[in-house]
Amino acid sequence: MKLMYRYFHPIAFNAVRFVISSVAMLAILNVRGEKAGIHREDVRGIIWLAFIGNTVYPFLFVLGLDRTKAGNAALLMALTPVFAFLIGVAMKKEHFSAGVLMGIILSITGAAAIVLFGRTELSFVDSGVGDLLMIAAAICWAWQSAESTRLLPKYGPIRLTVYAMVTGTAIMVPLSVPWLAAQNWRAIPAIGWLGLAYSALLSITYSYFVWAYAINTIGIAHTSVFNNVTPIVALFAGSLLLAEKPSFAQLAGVALVLVGVFMVRSRKPIAVPDE
Numbered sequence: 001m002k003l004m005y006r007y008f009h010p011i012a013f014n015a016v017r018f019v020i021s022s023v024a025m026l027a028i029l030n031v032r033g034e035k036a037g038i039h040r041e042d043v044r045g046i047i048w049l050a051f052i053g054n055t056v057y058p059f060l061f062v063l064g065l066d067r068t069k070a071g072n073a074a075l076l077m078a079l080t081p082v083f084a085f086l087i088g089v090a091m092k093k094e095h096f097s098a099g100v101l102m103g104i105i106l107s108i109t110g111a112a113a114i115v116l117f118g119r120t121e122l123s124f125v126d127s128g129v130g131d132l133l134m135i136a137a138a139i140c141w142a143w144q145s146a147e148s149t150r151l152l153p154k155y156g157p158i159r160l161t162v163y164a165m166v167t168g169t170a171i172m173v174p175l176s177v178p179w180l181a182a183q184n185w186r187a188i189p190a191i192g193w194l195g196l197a198y199s200a201l202l203s204i205t206y207s208y209f210v211w212a213y214a215i216n217t218i219g220i221a222h223t224s225v226f227n228n229v230t231p232i233v234a235l236f237a238g239s240l241l242l243a244e245k246p247s248f249a250q251l252a253g254v255a256l257v258l259v260g261v262f263m264v265r266s267r268k269p270i271a272v273p274d275e
Helices: 010-032 040-067 070-077 080-090 098-116 128-150 152-182 190-218 220-242 248-265
Strands: none
Touching: 010 040, 010 152, 010 190, 040 128, 040 152, 070 128, 080 098, 080 128, 080 220, 098 220, 098 248, 128 152, 128 190, 128 220, 152 190, 190 220
């Protein structure tokens, strides 16, 4: 996404990728033959879920990423599992478990080692606003992950994700009009359009479905901790594609992430059933 910001304004990029993702999700819902429809008592809850998860969060994320270093963004988003677990406990959707919390902390420590000892830019000196935006984005994503558990049993991960995506996009696009109008669309090269398609169809459409399915199946804490596997993928992608050699500290970070994920995943599901 940092690369794509060479060609797109972050807000214009964000709005277009969410429109593409919304169309793709609606097509998938139609192909699956699932009936659309929201119960009247759930309309307010879905609007709030869409607004926080698919309007506020994307704005905070893209603007924060634009105003901070890539390393800062990766490190601060690694806080998401802690926020998600604690919010889930506060909402009585998860039982508190010291073992789960310790596993999450270990995975965050590992993710921090991968970022801090890598070549990714990291600096907290002159990126305060961007860092605060990324922390706020992590809290929003954690909240929507926990809040979605109220509606997932009724609508399932596919329908709920589509409803939230389309509603959030409908709120987002009008707010993005000034940047959409100012964007020089003719100047965008082919690599820019490919990056936009990747972000819309894989990073959002596919990943949002998988995330919702996992939240519904294995719970908030078990799902959120896998967020910290992302730096591992980036580390080895850099090794394969960019010939970047990981340091010993980074490999130790990989081990900590995997141990933390194992500690959380090996616990029995801790989701609190609805009464």
